[in-house]
Amino acid sequence: MAEKRPYGRLRKRAEFLKVREGQRRGGPLFLMETRARGDMEPARVGFTVTKKNGNAVQRNRIRRRLKEALRVHAATDMVPGMDYVIVARKDVIAVPFETIKVELSRRLRRK
């Protein structure tokens, strides 16, 4: 009842640093870091878009496209008890939206 959304967000620097200690999954468009917390609470996800990816407008757009793709398509692919950090690369801004959705889903399901 309290939790309606199927996943939460990472919001604190300490949480992000924790995930870095976990498993890393490379691939196109972005780097994915994952770590099991050891409980069965809903999955949590965070986005990292560094300054290398452009000015504030471009960084915002990258984060929002990833966020939206995750929400509409890949939310159910995440496993409870896991934390995910998605480190974006510049291509995310130009690639078709469909590509992001497919790639997100594929990488999340990979073990």
Add this chain to the structure above:
RNA sequence: CCAGCUGGCCGGGCGGCCGCACGCGCAAGCACCGAAAGGUCGCGCGUGAGGAAAGUCCGGGCUCCAUGGAACACGGUGCCGGAUAACGUCCGGCGGGGGCGACCCCAGGGAUAGUGCCACAGAAAUUAUACCGCCUGCGCGACCUUCGGGUCACUUGGCAGGCAAGGGUGAAAGGGUGGGGUAAGAGCCCACCGUGCGGCUGGCAACAGUCCGUAGCAGGGCAAACCCCACCGGGAGCAAAACCGAAUAGGGACGGCGCGAGGGGAAACCCUUGGGGCGCGUUUCAGCCCGCCGUCCGGGUUGGUUGCGUGAGGUGCGUGGUAACGCGCAUCCAAGAAGAAUGGUCGCCACGUUCCGCCUUGAUCGGCGGGGCCAUACAAAACCCGGCUUACAGGCCAGCUGGCGCU
């Protein structure tokens, strides 16, 4: 119509579907997360990036800290007057420069307060100077001689002196033009122009003047070189600051148990007291260690809340002012995140661009129809305002200037 100048404005629109943040209303359970503080979950409605939100270059509000005054140091500003909370901003003037003009540009105090710098070229660059040149005299050459000199030549060179007009160098060469003057010249003298100083007139002032007097008058630049003069300036910043407030470690107080010493008692235990322990011979000095439990207090980290948007506020009208702006009245409330909301996707249209065909025209322009492309540029609030600077696809409006044409 063409070319241009100035000022102002916009910076896509409409609609599906799925979402985000905040506010308000209703609803909600002894619900959930959390140690607490506090937060989360439903439905509806409303609101939700910019002209630069940017760079963080100035100025102010606000917060905390500091603070007796003054001077010095350091930093900043720099024609005058005004506006303002304040400014390095704005407005109106002044001066200088550019443009036919509308108009634009200026880091625009002081270079006889002092110190310093100025490459190359040039004779000389701030105590100015004399290369060529100009002028005078001497001398020299040839001839004659009564040995005193005379005549011719006047060219080249030499020596002594005078000059600063002309040439040449340079970013800059000691006012300019004309005349007098002189061997030749020079403010050496004169007239006019220019300049400095003093006065007068106008202006609050910067400053101006076809006015008067006075000085023969010069000394180029650099003060974003030091400097001088005048004025201004406490420091740090919303990660400011205030409040609420775990565990653990550490601090303090109190109580109990324990430890050492002494005393009492048969013992349990009670009373008094505070020092005691460690090292391998001992003593001294230095060093190190001194427990466990409970309650309370204060500080304080993770965390949370506030700060946080009614303000130097917007709009309209009136009014004072050349203007910046002030005043009065009415009216409106308009983002508030915190790994950071304002989005994703689709459709239609506008706008733009390009191609083709037709019409029109001398040609361009323009009009109509159809197709393709892009779906815009720059750039996203981070406590809040006033500015400056920089970036920007495309477009609109107003006023003005100079041409050309027509009436």
